[in-house]
Amino acid sequence: MLNQKETVEAAKVFLSKQLELDPASIEANRDLKSIGLDSFRIIELVLFLERKTGVAFPDHAYTPENLKSVDSIVSCLMKL
Amino acid sequence: MNNNASYNLSGADRFQLFFDSVARKNTGTGSVIRAAVTIAGILSETDVYNIVSQNEAIRFMLRSSLLKKWYSPIFRLVQKNTPADPVTIMNFHRGEGQEEAFQYALTRDCSFVTGSPVFIDVIYASDRTQIIFSVNHVLMDHAGMENLLASFSEMKTMQVKPLKPLRRKFILKRIADAIVATLFVAAISGWNLKRLNKKPHSGTPAFEKLELSIEETTQTKTLLTNGIKVNALSFFLGAALHALDIHEELLAEVKGNYFVAVPIDRRSAAFRNVILSNYLSFIYFHAEPGKVKSVKDISQSISRQMIAQAKQGLPEKFSSLLDVFRFIPVPIYSAFINLPSKGHSGTFAFSLLPNSRLENKSFLGHPVIDVAHYAPVISPPGLNIVFNEFRGRLKIILSFDDSRIDKLQAKELLQTIRKNLLN
Numbered sequence: 333m334l335n336q337k338e339t340v341e342a343a344k345v346f347l348s349k350q351l352e353l354d355p356a357s358i359e360a361n362r363d364l365k366s367i368g369l370d371s372f373r374i375i376e377l378v379l380f381l382e383r384k385t386g387v388a389f390p391d392h393a394y395t396p397e398n399l400k401s402v403d404s405i406v407s408c409l410m411k412l
Numbered sequence: 413m414n415n416n417a418s419y420n421l422s423g424a425d426r427f428q429l430f431f432d433s434v435a436r437k438n439t440g441t442g443s444v445i446r447a448a449v450t451i452a453g454i455l456s457e458t459d460v461y462n463i464v465s466q467n468e469a470i471r472f473m474l475r476s477s478l479l480k481k482w483y484s485p486i487f488r489l490v491q492k493n494t495p496a497d498p499v500t501i502m503n504f505h506r507g508e509g510q511e512e513a514f515q516y517a518l519t520r521d522c523s524f525v526t527g528s529p530v531f532i533d534v535i536y537a538s539d540r541t542q543i544i545f546s547v548n549h550v551l552m553d554h555a556g557m558e559n560l561l562a563s564f565s566e567m568k569t570m571q572v573k574p575l576k577p578l579r580r581k582f583i584l585k586r587i588a589d590a591i592v593a594t595l596f597v598a599a600i601s602g603w604n605l606k607r608l609n610k611k612p613h614s615g616t617p618a619f620e621k622l623e624l625s626i627e628e629t630t631q632t633k634t635l636l637t638n639g640i641k642v643n644a645l646s647f648f649l650g651a652a653l654h655a656l657d658i659h660e661e662l663l664a665e666v667k668g669n670y671f672v673a674v675p676i677d678r679r680s681a682a683f684r685n686v687i688l689s690n691y692l693s694f695i696y697f698h699a700e701p702g703k704v705k706s707v708k709d710i711s712q713s714i715s716r717q718m719i720a721q722a723k724q725g726l727p728e729k730f731s732s733l734l735d736v737f738r739f740i741p742v743p744i745y746s747a748f749i750n751l752p753s754k755g756h757s758g759t760f761a762f763s764l765l766p767n768s769r770l771e772n773k774s775f776l777g778h779p780v781i782d783v784a785h786y787a788p789v790i791s792p793p794g795l796n797i798v799f800n801e802f803r804g805r806l807k808i809i810l811s812f813d814d815s816r817i818d819k820l821q822a823k824e825l826l827q828t829i830r831k832n833l834l835n
Contacts, residue, residue, distance in 0.1 A: 352681035368684070371645055372676050372695070375722045394715060396637050 443788035465498035556687035650711035655828035693727035
Protein backbone atom coordinates (compact mmCIF):
# COMPACT_ATOMS: atom_id res chain seq x y z
CA MET A 333 0.00 0.00 0.00
CA LEU A 334 1.21 3.52 -0.75
CA ASN A 335 2.26 5.69 2.15
CA GLN A 336 0.98 9.22 2.64
CA LYS A 337 3.77 10.90 0.68
CA GLU A 338 3.48 8.50 -2.26
CA THR A 339 -0.29 8.94 -2.31
CA VAL A 340 0.07 12.72 -2.44
CA GLU A 341 2.52 12.40 -5.34
CA ALA A 342 0.16 10.05 -7.19
CA ALA A 343 -2.66 12.58 -6.70
CA LYS A 344 -0.47 15.36 -8.11
CA VAL A 345 0.33 13.31 -11.22
CA PHE A 346 -3.37 12.53 -11.68
CA LEU A 347 -4.27 16.21 -11.34
CA SER A 348 -1.49 17.31 -13.65
CA LYS A 349 -2.93 15.11 -16.39
CA GLN A 350 -6.48 16.31 -15.73
CA LEU A 351 -5.55 19.98 -15.69
CA GLU A 352 -2.61 19.86 -18.09
CA LEU A 353 -0.34 21.39 -15.48
CA ASP A 354 3.18 20.61 -14.30
CA PRO A 355 2.92 18.25 -11.26
CA ALA A 356 5.50 20.39 -9.46
CA SER A 357 3.19 23.39 -9.70
CA ILE A 358 0.40 21.67 -7.77
CA GLU A 359 0.55 22.38 -4.05
CA ALA A 360 -0.93 19.63 -1.91
CA ASN A 361 -2.46 22.02 0.59
CA ARG A 362 -4.04 24.30 -2.00
CA ASP A 363 -7.82 24.56 -2.34
CA LEU A 364 -8.72 22.23 -5.22
CA LYS A 365 -11.38 24.58 -6.56
CA SER A 366 -8.81 27.37 -6.81
CA ILE A 367 -6.74 25.31 -9.25
CA GLY A 368 -9.71 24.69 -11.49
CA LEU A 369 -11.22 21.45 -10.25
CA ASP A 370 -14.99 21.27 -10.35
CA SER A 371 -16.84 19.11 -7.89
CA PHE A 372 -17.08 16.22 -10.27
CA ARG A 373 -13.34 16.13 -10.88
CA ILE A 374 -12.79 16.16 -7.12
CA ILE A 375 -14.90 13.02 -6.88
CA GLU A 376 -12.86 11.50 -9.70
CA LEU A 377 -9.69 12.30 -7.75
CA VAL A 378 -11.11 10.54 -4.70
CA LEU A 379 -12.06 7.51 -6.80
CA PHE A 380 -8.56 7.44 -8.32
CA LEU A 381 -7.00 7.47 -4.85
CA GLU A 382 -9.38 4.74 -3.70
CA ARG A 383 -8.08 2.56 -6.53
CA LYS A 384 -4.45 3.44 -5.76
CA THR A 385 -4.64 2.80 -2.02
CA GLY A 386 -7.28 0.10 -1.95
CA VAL A 387 -9.12 2.06 0.75
CA ALA A 388 -12.78 2.92 0.21
CA PHE A 389 -13.79 6.51 0.95
CA PRO A 390 -17.02 6.08 2.95
CA ASP A 391 -20.17 7.99 2.18
CA HIS A 392 -20.00 10.04 5.39
CA ALA A 393 -16.47 11.24 4.53
CA TYR A 394 -17.64 13.28 1.52
CA THR A 395 -17.61 16.56 3.44
CA PRO A 396 -16.35 19.95 2.24
CA GLU A 397 -13.51 19.84 4.81
CA ASN A 398 -12.26 16.43 3.69
CA LEU A 399 -12.48 17.36 0.00
CA LYS A 400 -10.77 20.73 0.28
CA SER A 401 -7.24 19.81 -0.86
CA VAL A 402 -5.04 16.88 -1.85
CA ASP A 403 -3.66 16.86 1.70
CA SER A 404 -7.08 16.72 3.31
CA ILE A 405 -8.28 13.89 1.04
CA VAL A 406 -5.12 11.85 1.57
CA SER A 407 -5.16 12.47 5.34
CA CYS A 408 -8.74 11.28 5.47
CA LEU A 409 -7.88 8.14 3.49
CA MET A 410 -4.89 7.37 5.72
CA LYS A 411 -7.08 7.46 8.82
CA LEU A 412 -9.49 4.88 7.42
CA MET B 413 -7.83 31.32 -38.99
CA ASN B 414 -8.70 29.39 -42.10
CA ASN B 415 -12.07 30.62 -43.26
CA ASN B 416 -12.80 27.31 -44.93
CA ALA B 417 -12.30 25.36 -41.73
CA SER B 418 -15.23 23.37 -40.51
CA TYR B 419 -16.22 22.98 -36.89
CA ASN B 420 -18.40 20.58 -35.08
CA LEU B 421 -21.12 21.91 -32.86
CA SER B 422 -20.55 22.55 -29.22
CA GLY B 423 -21.26 19.88 -26.65
CA ALA B 424 -24.23 21.88 -25.44
CA ASP B 425 -25.94 21.77 -28.79
CA ARG B 426 -25.21 18.16 -29.41
CA PHE B 427 -26.79 17.41 -26.05
CA GLN B 428 -29.80 19.43 -27.11
CA LEU B 429 -29.88 17.58 -30.40
CA PHE B 430 -30.11 14.37 -28.46
CA PHE B 431 -33.00 15.26 -26.19
CA ASP B 432 -34.74 18.07 -27.97
CA SER B 433 -35.48 16.81 -31.46
CA VAL B 434 -39.10 18.03 -31.38
CA ALA B 435 -38.08 21.56 -30.46
CA ARG B 436 -35.44 21.59 -33.13
CA LYS B 437 -37.95 20.61 -35.78
CA ASN B 438 -40.24 23.42 -34.70
CA THR B 439 -37.89 26.21 -33.81
CA GLY B 440 -34.75 25.51 -35.76
CA THR B 441 -31.33 24.57 -34.60
CA GLY B 442 -30.36 25.58 -31.13
CA SER B 443 -31.91 27.65 -28.42
CA VAL B 444 -30.72 31.02 -27.14
CA ILE B 445 -28.45 31.74 -24.20
CA ARG B 446 -28.27 35.27 -22.81
CA ALA B 447 -26.29 37.38 -20.40
CA ALA B 448 -27.11 40.86 -19.13
CA VAL B 449 -24.35 43.13 -17.84
CA THR B 450 -25.14 46.41 -16.13
CA ILE B 451 -22.38 49.00 -15.94
CA ALA B 452 -22.08 52.38 -14.24
CA GLY B 453 -21.94 55.10 -16.84
CA ILE B 454 -23.22 55.94 -20.27
CA LEU B 455 -21.48 54.46 -23.30
CA SER B 456 -21.31 56.13 -26.64
CA GLU B 457 -22.73 54.12 -29.52
CA THR B 458 -19.49 54.57 -31.46
CA ASP B 459 -17.42 53.16 -28.58
CA VAL B 460 -19.66 50.14 -28.25
CA TYR B 461 -19.58 49.55 -31.98
CA ASN B 462 -15.79 49.82 -32.13
CA ILE B 463 -15.14 47.52 -29.18
CA VAL B 464 -17.71 44.92 -30.20
CA SER B 465 -16.68 44.81 -33.84
CA GLN B 466 -13.03 44.26 -32.88
CA ASN B 467 -13.74 41.38 -30.52
CA GLU B 468 -12.46 38.20 -32.09
CA ALA B 469 -15.19 35.98 -30.67
CA ILE B 470 -17.88 38.27 -32.08
CA ARG B 471 -16.10 38.30 -35.42
CA PHE B 472 -16.01 34.51 -35.33
CA MET B 473 -19.74 34.37 -34.70
CA LEU B 474 -20.48 36.85 -37.48
CA ARG B 475 -18.65 34.57 -39.91
CA SER B 476 -20.42 31.44 -38.64
CA SER B 477 -23.02 29.56 -40.54
CA LEU B 478 -24.57 26.12 -40.24
CA LEU B 479 -24.24 23.38 -42.76
CA LYS B 480 -26.24 20.18 -42.79
CA LYS B 481 -25.60 17.33 -45.17
CA TRP B 482 -28.47 15.05 -46.06
CA TYR B 483 -26.69 11.89 -44.95
CA SER B 484 -25.55 13.13 -41.55
CA PRO B 485 -27.60 13.92 -38.45
CA ILE B 486 -25.04 16.44 -37.27
CA PHE B 487 -25.11 20.10 -38.22
CA ARG B 488 -21.69 21.56 -38.82
CA LEU B 489 -20.57 25.05 -38.05
CA VAL B 490 -18.73 26.52 -41.02
CA GLN B 491 -16.97 29.81 -41.52
CA LYS B 492 -18.19 32.11 -44.30
CA ASN B 493 -15.75 34.18 -46.29
CA THR B 494 -17.94 37.25 -45.93
CA PRO B 495 -18.83 38.05 -42.33
CA ALA B 496 -22.03 39.87 -41.42
CA ASP B 497 -21.67 43.57 -40.63
CA PRO B 498 -21.45 44.09 -36.83
CA VAL B 499 -23.84 47.03 -37.13
CA THR B 500 -26.65 44.59 -37.98
CA ILE B 501 -26.40 42.80 -34.64
CA MET B 502 -26.33 45.89 -32.40
CA ASN B 503 -29.42 47.69 -31.20
CA PHE B 504 -29.45 50.81 -29.06
CA HIS B 505 -32.52 51.51 -26.97
CA ARG B 506 -32.93 55.13 -25.91
CA GLY B 507 -35.98 56.95 -24.72
CA GLU B 508 -38.34 53.99 -24.75
CA GLY B 509 -39.54 52.18 -21.65
CA GLN B 510 -36.62 50.29 -20.15
CA GLU B 511 -38.76 47.38 -19.06
CA GLU B 512 -40.17 46.98 -22.57
CA ALA B 513 -36.69 47.16 -24.10
CA PHE B 514 -35.43 44.60 -21.60
CA GLN B 515 -38.31 42.21 -22.33
CA TYR B 516 -37.72 42.67 -26.06
CA ALA B 517 -34.03 41.87 -25.72
CA LEU B 518 -34.70 38.84 -23.54
CA THR B 519 -37.07 37.26 -26.03
CA ARG B 520 -35.04 37.86 -29.14
CA ASP B 521 -34.63 34.89 -31.43
CA CYS B 522 -31.12 34.11 -32.64
CA SER B 523 -31.45 31.88 -35.64
CA PHE B 524 -28.87 30.90 -38.24
CA VAL B 525 -31.71 30.46 -40.72
CA THR B 526 -33.85 33.56 -40.34
CA GLY B 527 -31.52 36.11 -38.77
CA SER B 528 -28.29 36.48 -36.90
CA PRO B 529 -27.01 33.91 -34.38
CA VAL B 530 -25.92 36.77 -32.12
CA PHE B 531 -27.49 40.07 -31.03
CA ILE B 532 -26.33 42.79 -28.67
CA ASP B 533 -28.91 45.13 -27.16
CA VAL B 534 -27.75 48.26 -25.35
CA ILE B 535 -30.34 49.82 -23.05
CA TYR B 536 -29.69 53.27 -21.60
CA ALA B 537 -30.87 54.54 -18.22
CA SER B 538 -30.02 57.90 -16.63
CA ASP B 539 -26.79 56.76 -14.95
CA ARG B 540 -26.13 53.28 -16.23
CA THR B 541 -26.06 51.13 -19.33
CA GLN B 542 -27.31 47.59 -19.68
CA ILE B 543 -25.84 45.36 -22.36
CA ILE B 544 -27.65 42.15 -23.23
CA PHE B 545 -25.90 39.48 -25.25
CA SER B 546 -28.15 36.95 -26.97
CA VAL B 547 -26.31 34.09 -28.65
CA ASN B 548 -27.49 30.91 -30.30
CA HIS B 549 -26.75 28.03 -27.98
CA VAL B 550 -24.91 26.26 -30.79
CA LEU B 551 -22.13 28.80 -30.41
CA MET B 552 -21.59 28.62 -26.69
CA ASP B 553 -22.63 27.27 -23.35
CA HIS B 554 -22.63 29.14 -20.03
CA ALA B 555 -18.87 28.83 -19.67
CA GLY B 556 -18.46 30.13 -23.20
CA MET B 557 -20.66 33.13 -22.40
CA GLU B 558 -18.59 33.83 -19.28
CA ASN B 559 -15.46 33.66 -21.46
CA LEU B 560 -17.00 36.05 -23.97
CA LEU B 561 -17.86 38.58 -21.25
CA ALA B 562 -14.39 38.22 -19.75
CA SER B 563 -12.86 38.98 -23.13
CA PHE B 564 -14.61 42.36 -23.10
CA SER B 565 -13.63 42.96 -19.50
CA GLU B 566 -10.00 41.96 -19.84
CA MET B 567 -9.62 43.26 -23.38
CA LYS B 568 -8.00 39.98 -24.30
CA THR B 569 -8.15 38.22 -27.61
CA MET B 570 -10.68 35.46 -27.43
CA GLN B 571 -9.50 32.07 -28.53
CA VAL B 572 -11.77 30.20 -30.88
CA LYS B 573 -10.23 26.83 -31.48
CA PRO B 574 -11.58 24.01 -33.58
CA LEU B 575 -12.93 21.17 -31.51
CA LYS B 576 -10.81 18.16 -30.87
CA PRO B 577 -11.65 15.46 -33.42
CA LEU B 578 -12.49 11.93 -32.47
CA ARG B 579 -9.38 9.80 -32.52
CA ARG B 580 -9.93 6.79 -34.73
CA LYS B 581 -7.95 4.36 -32.63
CA PHE B 582 -10.56 4.67 -29.89
CA ILE B 583 -13.59 4.31 -32.12
CA LEU B 584 -14.49 0.77 -31.06
CA LYS B 585 -14.18 1.65 -27.41
CA ARG B 586 -16.27 4.75 -27.95
CA ILE B 587 -18.97 2.83 -29.73
CA ALA B 588 -19.03 0.34 -26.86
CA ASP B 589 -19.26 3.22 -24.39
CA ALA B 590 -22.01 4.78 -26.48
CA ILE B 591 -24.07 1.59 -26.28
CA VAL B 592 -23.66 1.51 -22.49
CA ALA B 593 -24.63 5.18 -22.21
CA THR B 594 -27.65 4.72 -24.47
CA LEU B 595 -28.92 1.80 -22.44
CA PHE B 596 -28.37 3.84 -19.29
CA VAL B 597 -30.38 6.76 -20.67
CA ALA B 598 -33.16 4.45 -21.79
CA ALA B 599 -33.19 2.68 -18.45
CA ILE B 600 -33.34 5.74 -16.23
CA SER B 601 -35.52 7.92 -18.41
CA GLY B 602 -37.40 5.90 -20.97
CA TRP B 603 -40.44 5.00 -18.98
CA ASN B 604 -40.61 8.57 -17.70
CA LEU B 605 -40.03 10.49 -20.91
CA LYS B 606 -42.41 8.43 -22.97
CA ARG B 607 -45.24 9.83 -20.89
CA LEU B 608 -44.34 13.31 -22.02
CA ASN B 609 -46.62 13.23 -24.99
CA LYS B 610 -46.37 16.97 -25.46
CA LYS B 611 -47.76 19.20 -28.10
CA PRO B 612 -45.12 20.98 -30.17
CA HIS B 613 -43.47 23.97 -28.58
CA SER B 614 -45.68 27.01 -29.10
CA GLY B 615 -44.80 29.56 -26.43
CA THR B 616 -42.12 32.16 -26.22
CA PRO B 617 -39.22 32.28 -23.78
CA ALA B 618 -39.96 34.09 -20.53
CA PHE B 619 -37.81 34.79 -17.50
CA GLU B 620 -38.22 35.45 -13.80
CA LYS B 621 -35.40 36.36 -11.46
CA LEU B 622 -35.08 36.40 -7.70
CA GLU B 623 -32.10 37.85 -5.89
CA LEU B 624 -31.19 36.99 -2.32
CA SER B 625 -29.81 39.65 0.00
CA ILE B 626 -26.19 39.45 1.11
CA GLU B 627 -27.37 38.19 4.52
CA GLU B 628 -29.56 35.52 2.92
CA THR B 629 -26.74 34.46 0.59
CA THR B 630 -24.41 34.10 3.58
CA GLN B 631 -27.06 32.08 5.43
CA THR B 632 -27.42 29.80 2.40
CA LYS B 633 -23.67 29.26 2.27
CA THR B 634 -23.57 28.43 5.97
CA LEU B 635 -26.25 25.79 5.47
CA LEU B 636 -24.39 24.57 2.41
CA THR B 637 -21.10 24.04 4.17
CA ASN B 638 -22.47 22.75 7.47
CA GLY B 639 -25.19 20.40 6.50
CA ILE B 640 -24.79 19.11 3.00
CA LYS B 641 -22.25 16.70 1.66
CA VAL B 642 -20.05 16.94 -1.42
CA ASN B 643 -20.75 20.30 -2.98
CA ALA B 644 -22.93 23.22 -3.85
CA LEU B 645 -24.35 21.52 -6.90
CA SER B 646 -26.29 18.87 -4.99
CA PHE B 647 -27.56 21.44 -2.47
CA PHE B 648 -28.86 23.89 -5.07
CA LEU B 649 -30.29 21.13 -7.21
CA GLY B 650 -31.88 19.64 -4.09
CA ALA B 651 -33.53 22.97 -3.28
CA ALA B 652 -34.85 23.29 -6.84
CA LEU B 653 -36.18 19.73 -7.00
CA HIS B 654 -37.81 20.06 -3.61
CA ALA B 655 -39.55 23.23 -4.81
CA LEU B 656 -40.85 21.42 -7.87
CA ASP B 657 -42.10 18.68 -5.63
CA ILE B 658 -44.09 21.23 -3.63
CA HIS B 659 -45.43 22.94 -6.78
CA GLU B 660 -46.39 19.75 -8.48
CA GLU B 661 -48.86 21.56 -10.71
CA LEU B 662 -45.90 23.07 -12.55
CA LEU B 663 -44.85 19.71 -13.80
CA ALA B 664 -48.28 18.15 -13.76
CA GLU B 665 -47.62 16.47 -17.06
CA VAL B 666 -44.43 14.94 -15.76
CA LYS B 667 -45.41 11.93 -13.73
CA GLY B 668 -42.85 9.64 -12.30
CA ASN B 669 -39.25 10.52 -11.72
CA TYR B 670 -37.75 13.88 -12.43
CA PHE B 671 -35.13 13.80 -15.09
CA VAL B 672 -32.50 16.44 -14.63
CA ALA B 673 -29.50 17.11 -16.82
CA VAL B 674 -26.63 19.00 -15.26
CA PRO B 675 -23.98 20.07 -17.73
CA ILE B 676 -20.50 19.68 -16.33
CA ASP B 677 -17.90 21.79 -18.04
CA ARG B 678 -14.96 19.54 -18.87
CA ARG B 679 -12.83 22.08 -20.69
CA SER B 680 -9.20 21.12 -20.38
CA ALA B 681 -6.62 23.78 -19.59
CA ALA B 682 -5.95 24.31 -23.27
CA PHE B 683 -9.64 24.98 -23.92
CA ARG B 684 -10.48 26.88 -20.75
CA ASN B 685 -10.80 30.26 -22.47
CA VAL B 686 -12.57 29.26 -25.64
CA ILE B 687 -16.24 29.77 -26.36
CA LEU B 688 -16.80 26.47 -28.07
CA SER B 689 -16.31 23.24 -26.23
CA ASN B 690 -17.01 19.61 -26.85
CA TYR B 691 -15.77 18.74 -23.40
CA LEU B 692 -19.18 18.95 -21.81
CA SER B 693 -20.48 15.90 -20.11
CA PHE B 694 -23.65 15.27 -18.21
CA ILE B 695 -24.86 13.75 -15.02
CA TYR B 696 -28.41 12.55 -14.65
CA PHE B 697 -30.38 12.46 -11.47
CA HIS B 698 -33.77 11.15 -10.62
CA ALA B 699 -35.95 11.69 -7.60
CA GLU B 700 -39.42 10.42 -7.09
CA PRO B 701 -42.06 13.07 -6.44
CA GLY B 702 -43.69 12.64 -3.06
CA LYS B 703 -40.59 10.99 -1.68
CA VAL B 704 -38.57 14.18 -1.63
CA LYS B 705 -38.93 14.92 2.07
CA SER B 706 -36.29 17.59 2.48
CA VAL B 707 -33.54 19.45 0.68
CA LYS B 708 -30.99 17.55 2.72
CA ASP B 709 -32.49 14.18 1.77
CA ILE B 710 -32.46 14.92 -1.92
CA SER B 711 -28.99 16.47 -1.79
CA GLN B 712 -27.65 13.31 -0.23
CA SER B 713 -29.47 11.20 -2.78
CA ILE B 714 -27.98 13.28 -5.59
CA SER B 715 -24.51 12.99 -4.09
CA ARG B 716 -24.84 9.21 -3.98
CA GLN B 717 -26.01 9.11 -7.61
CA MET B 718 -23.19 11.44 -8.62
CA ILE B 719 -20.57 9.20 -7.01
CA ALA B 720 -22.14 6.07 -8.50
CA GLN B 721 -22.13 7.60 -11.97
CA ALA B 722 -18.51 8.71 -11.55
CA LYS B 723 -17.56 5.17 -10.56
CA GLN B 724 -19.12 3.87 -13.76
CA GLY B 725 -17.36 6.55 -15.82
CA LEU B 726 -20.71 7.60 -17.22
CA PRO B 727 -19.92 11.27 -17.92
CA GLU B 728 -17.13 10.16 -20.26
CA LYS B 729 -19.40 7.58 -21.84
CA PHE B 730 -22.04 10.23 -22.55
CA SER B 731 -19.37 12.30 -24.29
CA SER B 732 -18.62 9.23 -26.37
CA LEU B 733 -22.27 8.91 -27.19
CA LEU B 734 -22.32 12.46 -28.50
CA ASP B 735 -19.17 11.86 -30.50
CA VAL B 736 -20.46 8.70 -32.10
CA PHE B 737 -23.60 10.50 -33.34
CA ARG B 738 -21.65 12.03 -36.15
CA PHE B 739 -21.03 8.62 -37.73
CA ILE B 740 -24.59 7.35 -37.58
CA PRO B 741 -26.71 7.52 -40.78
CA VAL B 742 -29.85 9.66 -40.47
CA PRO B 743 -32.51 6.88 -40.41
CA ILE B 744 -30.67 4.94 -37.72
CA TYR B 745 -30.02 8.12 -35.81
CA SER B 746 -33.70 9.08 -35.93
CA ALA B 747 -34.73 5.71 -34.55
CA PHE B 748 -31.98 5.91 -31.98
CA ILE B 749 -32.84 9.40 -30.77
CA ASN B 750 -36.49 8.50 -30.45
CA LEU B 751 -35.78 5.38 -28.43
CA PRO B 752 -35.92 6.91 -24.95
CA SER B 753 -38.49 9.61 -25.61
CA LYS B 754 -40.60 8.22 -28.44
CA GLY B 755 -40.02 11.47 -30.27
CA HIS B 756 -40.95 13.71 -27.38
CA SER B 757 -38.41 15.09 -25.02
CA GLY B 758 -38.80 16.45 -21.56
CA THR B 759 -36.03 18.03 -19.61
CA PHE B 760 -35.55 20.22 -16.64
CA ALA B 761 -32.10 21.69 -16.98
CA PHE B 762 -30.01 23.21 -14.26
CA SER B 763 -26.85 25.28 -14.15
CA LEU B 764 -24.70 26.40 -11.27
CA LEU B 765 -22.28 29.03 -12.47
CA PRO B 766 -18.90 29.74 -10.96
CA ASN B 767 -18.20 33.15 -9.50
CA SER B 768 -18.25 35.59 -12.35
CA ARG B 769 -14.96 36.66 -13.88
CA LEU B 770 -16.49 40.14 -14.05
CA GLU B 771 -16.48 40.44 -10.24
CA ASN B 772 -14.86 43.76 -9.28
CA LYS B 773 -13.84 44.49 -12.86
CA SER B 774 -14.73 46.95 -15.53
CA PHE B 775 -16.63 46.20 -18.70
CA LEU B 776 -16.22 48.36 -21.79
CA GLY B 777 -14.27 50.74 -19.56
CA HIS B 778 -16.89 51.18 -16.82
CA PRO B 779 -17.41 49.47 -13.41
CA VAL B 780 -19.69 46.45 -13.49
CA ILE B 781 -22.81 46.77 -11.32
CA ASP B 782 -24.54 43.51 -12.07
CA VAL B 783 -24.37 40.37 -14.20
CA ALA B 784 -27.09 37.80 -14.83
CA HIS B 785 -27.06 34.71 -17.01
CA TYR B 786 -30.32 33.63 -18.61
CA ALA B 787 -30.49 29.99 -19.51
CA PRO B 788 -31.71 28.71 -22.86
CA VAL B 789 -35.33 27.64 -22.79
CA ILE B 790 -35.61 24.03 -23.72
CA SER B 791 -38.82 22.24 -24.43
CA PRO B 792 -40.92 20.67 -23.06
CA PRO B 793 -41.68 21.21 -20.19
CA GLY B 794 -39.32 24.09 -20.81
CA LEU B 795 -37.97 24.79 -17.39
CA ASN B 796 -34.40 25.85 -16.85
CA ILE B 797 -32.89 27.14 -13.61
CA VAL B 798 -29.60 28.99 -13.25
CA PHE B 799 -27.93 29.85 -9.95
CA ASN B 800 -25.57 32.75 -10.39
CA GLU B 801 -23.71 34.69 -7.69
CA PHE B 802 -22.41 38.20 -8.13
CA ARG B 803 -21.05 40.58 -5.49
CA GLY B 804 -22.07 38.32 -2.64
CA ARG B 805 -25.69 38.02 -3.76
CA LEU B 806 -27.13 34.78 -5.04
CA LYS B 807 -29.51 35.03 -7.96
CA ILE B 808 -31.95 32.38 -9.12
CA ILE B 809 -32.98 32.83 -12.73
CA LEU B 810 -35.82 30.80 -14.10
CA SER B 811 -36.29 30.47 -17.86
CA PHE B 812 -39.53 28.95 -19.04
CA ASP B 813 -41.89 28.48 -21.92
CA ASP B 814 -44.80 30.86 -21.32
CA SER B 815 -47.28 28.54 -22.98
CA ARG B 816 -46.74 26.00 -20.22
CA ILE B 817 -45.91 28.02 -17.12
CA ASP B 818 -47.35 31.41 -16.23
CA LYS B 819 -45.48 34.20 -14.48
CA LEU B 820 -47.29 33.70 -11.17
CA GLN B 821 -46.34 30.04 -11.08
CA ALA B 822 -42.75 30.96 -11.92
CA LYS B 823 -42.66 33.54 -9.10
CA GLU B 824 -44.10 31.02 -6.63
CA LEU B 825 -41.51 28.45 -7.67
CA LEU B 826 -38.70 30.96 -7.12
CA GLN B 827 -40.01 31.85 -3.66
CA THR B 828 -40.15 28.19 -2.71
CA ILE B 829 -36.57 27.65 -3.87
CA ARG B 830 -35.52 30.66 -1.80
CA LYS B 831 -37.32 29.25 1.25
CA ASN B 832 -35.62 25.88 0.73
CA LEU B 833 -32.21 27.50 0.50
CA LEU B 834 -32.74 29.31 3.83
CA ASN B 835 -34.16 26.44 5.88
